[in-house]
Amino acid sequence: MGTGEIGVPCLDALLASSHDIVGLVTQPDRPVGRHQELTPPRVKSIARDAGVPVLQPERVRRKDAVEEIRALAPDVIVVVAYGQLLPPDLLAIPPKGCLNVHASLLPRHRGASCIQAAIAAGDEESGVTIMFMAKGLDTGDVILRQATALAPGETGGSLHDRLAALAPPALMDALRRLEAGTARPEPQDGALATYAPKLRREDGELDWSAGASALERRIRAYDPWPGTYTWFRDARGRERRLKVFPAVEVAAGSGPPGTILEAGAAGLVVACGDGGLRVHALQPDGAKRMGAAEFLTGHETVPREGFFSLAKGRG
Numbered sequence: 001m002g003t004g005e006i007g008v009p010c011l012d013a014l015l016a017s018s019h020d021i022v023g024l025v026t027q028p029d030r031p032v033g034r035h036q037e038l039t040p041p042r043v044k045s046i047a048r049d050a051g052v053p054v055l056q057p058e059r060v061r062r063k064d065a066v067e068e069i070r071a072l073a074p075d076v077i078v079v080v081a082y083g084q085l086l087p088p089d090l091l092a093i094p095p096k097g098c099l100n101v102h103a104s105l106l107p108r109h110r111g112a113s114c115i116q117a118a119i120a121a122g123d124e125e126s127g128v129t130i131m132f133m134a135k136g137l138d139t140g141d142v143i144l145r146q147a148t149a150l151a152p153g154e155t156g157g158s159l160h161d162r163l164a165a166l167a168p169p170a171l172m173d174a175l176r177r178l179e180a181g182t183a184r185p186e187p188q189d190g191a192l193a194t195y196a197p198k199l200r201r202e203d204g205e206l207d208w209s210a211g212a213s214a215l216e217r218r219i220r221a222y223d224p225w226p227g228t229y230t231w232f233r234d235a236r237g238r239e240r241r242l243k244v245f246p247a248v249e250v251a252a253g254s255g256p257p258g259t260i261l262e263a264g265a266a267g268l269v270v271a272c273g274d275g276g277l278r279v280h281a282l283q284p285d286g287a288k289r290m291g292a293a294e295f296l297t298g299h300e301t302v303p304r305e306g307f308f309s310l311a312k313g314r315g
Helices: 005-016 041-051 063-071 114-120 156-180 212-221 292-296
Strands: 031-032 038-041 076-077 098-102 125-132 144-148 230-235 239-251 258-266 267-271 276-283
Touching: 005 041, 005 156, 005 212, 076 156, 098 156, 114 125, 114 156, 125 156, 144 156, 212 276, 258 276, 258 292, 267 292, 276 292
Parallel strands: 076 098
Antiparallel strands: 031 038, 098 125, 125 144, 230 239, 239 276, 258 267, 267 276
16 A cells, blocks of 8 residues: 555565565545646556556545455555555454554654654654554554664655665565564554654745754755745845755854845855855746856845745745
8 A cells, every 4th residue: 555656666576576466555646737637656557567456545444445455355464655544444454464664763753744854853864664553643563673874965855765765675574574473563662752744835934033954954854845935025025935945054144034144156145043044046936946146136236134034924
């Protein structure tokens, strides 16, 4: 059961293994892009090409959806970024249980935005956890964890891809243990749990009153989704949205948050609540991505103090 791109390597590994894949359950096809073209999840195309039956219930909690899955008679269900909570009657179907492949070192960062949360929090490592699924959100007993150090300049996109590659060997190891009866699941310590909720596009708005280090991590964590942005006043005094891209660097300096402290070919230094942030790549709404020097063309006469707002309509 999976929908997100992070599940593709696990599906490929299962198809290449000796296991009999009796079915794929994924989300329905969704409209994508400017033309809202109905597009299937990539796992669906892969499964179809391999001759694997595909189920796409709108709501997996519905009785008819549960019965369709029951009819497949799975020994074990593997879940990777499926996108819906599984009801207790579905969790009870496979005699060997439901395994979840989660992209964090549980119990840290339970929830949907676990990859971004590790970077934003300044964690030194992240990883993959294989666990039995339970009624609560990412609360099940852990079979194994596979850790990896966060790289300098790590983004949400780069960590996503690295964890996607780390997951298949961990999953196959867990399945071997399960088959051999050597799995020794360990309960999670709920006192150490943190929660990373599903992100919305508006969560990417930058608040310059935060510290520069926290903002630098957030910009990396939220690249490419949901992205980060701020608001600026153009030469005509209009407030417009401006995307901010990695790489950014923490810089020295102080001033009212949102003030431009330096501007030139080396980038644009913006004052934060603590320190400054040197920004190199920007994209105003309706324009192309550009370097800081190119962006500043046409804005030389704009007062630097208050150029960036703390939030829309403020600053």
